[in-house]
Amino acid sequence: xxxxxxxxxxxxxxxxxxxxxxxxxxxxxxxxxxxxxxxxxxxxxxxxxxxxxxxxxxxxxxxxxxxxxxxxxxxxxxxxxxxxxxxxxxxxxxxxxxxxxxxxxxxxxxxxxxxxxxxxxxxxxxxxxxxxxxxxxxxxxxxxxxxxxxxxxxxxxxxxxxxxxxxxxxxxxxxxxxxxxxxxxxxxxxxxxxxxxxxxxxxxxxxxxxxxxxxxxxxxxxxxxxxxxxxxxxxxxxxxxxxxxxxxxxxxxxxxxxxxxxxxxxxxxxxxxxxxxxxxxxxxxxxxxxxxxxxxxxxxxxxxxxxxxxxxxxxxxxxxxxxxxxxxxxxxxxxxxxxxxxxxxxxxxxxxxxxxxxxxxxxxxxxxxxxxxxxxxxxxxxxxxxxxxxxxxxxxxxxxxxxxxxxxxxxxxxxxxxxxxxxxxxxxxxxxxxxxxxxxxxxxxxxxxxxxxxxxxxxxxxxxxxxxxxxxxxxxxxxxxxxxxxxxxxxxxxxxxxxxxxxxxxxxxxxxxxxxxxxxxxxxxxxxxxxxxxxxxxxxxxxxxxxxxxxxxxxxxxx
Amino acid sequence: xxxxxxxxxxxxxxxxxxxxxxxxxxxxxxxxxxxxxxxxxxxxxxxxxxxxxxxxxxxxxxxxxxxxxxxxxxxxxxxxxxxxxxxxxxxxxxxxxxxxxxxxxxxxxxxxxxxxxxxxxxxxxxxxxxxxxxxxxxxxxxxxxxxxxxxxxxxxxxxxxxxxxxxxxxxxxxxxxxxxxxxxxxxxxxxxxxxxxxxxxxxxxxxxxxxxxxxxxxxxxxxxxxxxxxxxxxxxxxxxxxxxxxxxxxxxxxxxxxxxxxxxxxxxxxxxxxxxxxxxxxxxx
Numbered sequence: 001x002x003x004x005x006x007x008x009x010x011x012x013x014x015x016x017x018x019x020x021x022x023x024x025x026x027x028x029x030x031x032x033x034x035x036x037x038x039x040x041x042x043x044x045x046x047x048x049x050x051x052x053x054x055x056x057x058x059x060x061x062x063x064x065x066x067x068x069x070x071x072x073x074x075x076x077x078x079x080x081x082x083x084x085x086x087x088x089x090x091x092x093x094x095x096x097x098x099x100x101x102x103x104x105x106x107x108x109x110x111x112x113x114x115x116x117x118x119x120x121x122x123x124x125x126x127x128x129x130x131x132x133x134x135x136x137x138x139x140x141x142x143x144x145x146x147x148x149x150x151x152x153x154x155x156x157x158x159x160x161x162x163x164x165x166x167x168x169x170x171x172x173x174x175x176x177x178x179x180x181x182x183x184x185x186x187x188x189x190x191x192x193x194x195x196x197x198x199x200x201x202x203x204x205x206x207x208x209x210x211x212x213x214x215x216x217x218x219x220x221x222x223x224x225x226x227x228x229x230x231x232x233x234x235x236x237x238x239x240x241x242x243x244x245x246x247x248x249x250x251x252x253x254x255x256x257x258x259x260x261x262x263x264x265x266x267x268x269x270x271x272x273x274x275x276x277x278x279x280x281x282x283x284x285x286x287x288x289x290x291x292x293x294x295x296x297x298x299x300x301x302x303x304x305x306x307x308x309x310x311x312x313x314x315x316x317x318x319x320x321x322x323x324x325x326x327x328x329x330x331x332x333x334x335x336x337x338x339x340x341x342x343x344x345x346x347x348x349x350x351x352x353x354x355x356x357x358x359x360x361x362x363x364x365x366x367x368x369x370x371x372x373x374x375x376x377x378x379x380x381x382x383x384x385x386x387x388x389x390x391x392x393x394x395x396x397x398x399x400x401x402x403x404x405x406x407x408x409x410x411x412x413x414x415x416x417x418x419x420x421x422x423x424x425x426x427x428x429x430x431x432x433x434x435x436x437x438x439x440x441x442x443x444x445x446x447x448x449x450x451x452x453x454x455x456x457x458x459x460x461x462x463x464x465x466x467x468x469x470x471x472x473x474x475x476x477x478x479x480x481x482x483x484x485x486x487x488x489x490x491x492x493x494x495x496x497x498x499x500x501x502x503x504x505x506x507x508x509x510x511x512x513x514x515x516x517x518x519x520x521x522x523x524x525x526x527x528x529x530x531x532x533x534x535x536x537x538x539x540x541x542x543x544x545x546x547x548x549x550x551x552x553x554x555x556x557x558x559x
Numbered sequence: 560x561x562x563x564x565x566x567x568x569x570x571x572x573x574x575x576x577x578x579x580x581x582x583x584x585x586x587x588x589x590x591x592x593x594x595x596x597x598x599x600x601x602x603x604x605x606x607x608x609x610x611x612x613x614x615x616x617x618x619x620x621x622x623x624x625x626x627x628x629x630x631x632x633x634x635x636x637x638x639x640x641x642x643x644x645x646x647x648x649x650x651x652x653x654x655x656x657x658x659x660x661x662x663x664x665x666x667x668x669x670x671x672x673x674x675x676x677x678x679x680x681x682x683x684x685x686x687x688x689x690x691x692x693x694x695x696x697x698x699x700x701x702x703x704x705x706x707x708x709x710x711x712x713x714x715x716x717x718x719x720x721x722x723x724x725x726x727x728x729x730x731x732x733x734x735x736x737x738x739x740x741x742x743x744x745x746x747x748x749x750x751x752x753x754x755x756x757x758x759x760x761x762x763x764x765x766x767x768x769x770x771x772x773x774x775x776x777x778x779x780x781x782x783x784x785x786x787x788x789x790x791x792x793x794x795x796x797x798x799x800x801x802x803x804x805x806x807x808x809x810x811x812x813x814x815x816x817x818x819x820x821x822x823x824x825x826x827x828x829x830x831x832x833x834x835x836x837x838x839x840x841x842x843x844x
Binding site (some may be wrong): 419 | 600603608616631635637641664821830
């Protein structure tokens with residue numbers, strides 16, 4: 001197996017991110033598996049940035065633990081990211097000759113290359129050329145990627161970049177073994193892109209959103225896509241209006257969605273309660289970042305769990321889903337629409353920055369998923385009751401324009417017709433009706449992944465992007481299995497309990513300092529006495545090594 | 560098929576206090592929807608929270624009694640997803656100017672194709688008598704024990720400043736006039752704002768109705784409603800409250816802008832296929 005990770009660090013204008021894009025694209029075109037992540041400083045434009053690409057001939061589920069090659073255009077920029085980067089012991093550090101590596105990098109093999117001197121305006125392509133020669137990246141695919149990327153800037157720019165790439169290739173670098181065994185070309189998508197495509201696939205025709213990192217790419221893509229299929233994308237004045245417009249559009253019969261991040265989800269709480277009591281389908285994608293408050297907008301964390309499953313006043317049935325990787329962001333989004341439309345309630349998708357903004361190779365053929373439509377009432381009957389009591393709690397909807405379907409919907413508690421009521425018996429009956437939907441959803445959508453050995457000594461339970469490094473950790477250990485719910489509310493309790501019964505010891509893994517997932521599980525299932533949690537802050541991706549170490553400690557302590 | 564005011568009535572009894580101005584407003588809504596040629600099942604009434612926001616419940620159409628301050632975003636979404644429907648937002652001065660003020664700004668700016676009727680009683684009624692954005696300075700209310708420290712605002716001035724393309728003021732004591740204004744508002748292409756002075760007998764006293772009647776006067780017949788400066792002058796009067804259409808211009812509506820965007824995005828061709836969307840993610844080879 002061939003598996004490499006390299007990182008390029010620079011500041012605004014250095015083209016570190018562009019070089020990463022080109023490398024990822026070229027490798028995806030060649031059929032390798034790729035995961036690309038980026039990190040930025042706080043500046044709006046310019047400032048330091050880094051691009052990290054893992055390339056493998058076999059499927060990968062996490063960003064690389066250790067970096068095999070590091071390109072640094074300026075060590076001052078590296079200082080910002082250094083503490084979050086782990087270099088493998090054989091890591092090669094490529095740097096400008098006049099910029100000496102800091103002492104902590106002296107133990108690595110540092111190779112000065114005059115990137116700027118070779119091609120002042122395209123030093124990123126020089127670096128890419130050197131890396132291509134080192135790792136045996138598919139040069140012809142890099143050239144194709146360069147031609148496409150710079151096509152709009154004209155032939156001169158394309159040629160200059162191609163020349164810089166060739167100069168890098170020719171540079172007499174240390175040549176490491178190249179990944180081989182390429183298969184068919186793959187798509188290169190981010191989680192946000194997969195979510196947006198999932199919405200399109202599900203039949204979403206209305207999107208309203210307010211810009212917020214790290215979810216804005218969904219707004220950008222749907223602003224480009226929806227008008228092309230006759231849909232509507234609206235950038236609203238704030239998140240209150242975004243989810244408000246979604247509720248209004250859904251009331252009018254459209255499949256409607258918004259996307260946001262923590263601060264936006266906080267603002268949307270009241271309207272999600274309206275979506276729940278008025279039983280109007282809504283899909284909200286919340287791309288988690290460090291919190292609370294403004295927190296760390298550019299970095300991932302799994303600390304919006306409580307808000308998603310419990311947030312809001314009143315007894316408020318809602319569904320919470322969480323994708324485990326980029327491809328799953330597509331499936332989860334379609335599931336979110338299916339559940340929202342069929343059961344008429346708010347569905348929150350808890351994505352996170354790690355999934356949303358990294359690029360992964362995925363097989364186009366895997367982007368298929370069954371699509372469910374809303375239950376519409378038959379228009380012939382004159383005695384329509386919008387909130388008729390039914391066995392599974394779902395009452396067929398009408399849409400404005402249907403002559404016999406008129407009703408008033410309400411954020412006030414209401415009776416079967418939608419008319420306001422403050423009576424206890426009505427409130428109790430309607431609460432029961434609305435909560436019954438969750439039972440039906442739990443039966444129909446027990447979404448989870450389970451991997452590892454059948455009878456584990458140690459069972460890991462995690463969710464969201466943590467699933468990636470956990471999957472690789474489980475593969476490297478013996479006697480370990482993992483359970484990853486993809487639906488967090490209602491939890492797939494039958495499957496989870498069955499998994500827990502098989503485990504003598506349990507390790508819970510999450511990036512939440514307060515251990516929200518651990519606490520949530522404790523409130524819903526009986527965990528074995530030997531349960532420990534790796535619950536730490538986000539801001540740095542979980543590594544496979546970190547998980548293996550935690551698993552080893554757990555096994556030692558309890559052995 | 561045409562409908563009469565009776566077709567828009569239902570059997571639900573309003574929760575309002577006897578003597579409330581909103582009864583007359585409701586009466587005018589029934590008449591105006593018929594006069595504007597609307598069909599009950601092709602009409603959506605959206606409101607926020609407050610005494611006046613109960614109004615959709617008393618009209619036989621599709622109705623949405625939503626959240627405090629959020630009628631306009633919901634009405635915007637409802638209209639964009641079903642442009643064929645007549646969408647009317649209703650609510651009070653606190654709902655639209657205080658908690659929902661930001662949405663008022665942006666709905667007007669976008670020129671969303673809806674009519675917005677604001678029942679203005681200069682007080683928070685449902686929560687039992689606190690000062691609102693249109694309560695006069697110095698007034699003692701339950702929440703301003705020693706007098707209201709804040710200046711009141713004129714909703715029509717805001718609407719014109721925000722970019723509403725049709726702005727008018729009505730008085731609930733004049734049902735006929737209010738009906739006419741509502742009818743014009745519903746027919747207007749774009750965002751039509753109607754401020755309706757609607758007295759609150761319970762928290763502003765019996766006198767409010769008389770005071771308002773004495774203060775109101777019809778807009779002069781020679782007023783040029785396309786003249787923004789002239790329109791704004793009627794929002795800055797101390798002695799009078801001018802009723803009638805203050806401002807009336809035509810400019811592209813949000814629906815029209817979005818249709819133009821769709822045309823630009825789509826060109827002449829058929830909608831892209833799934834594979835065409837995915838092509839953007841195919842690496843160059």
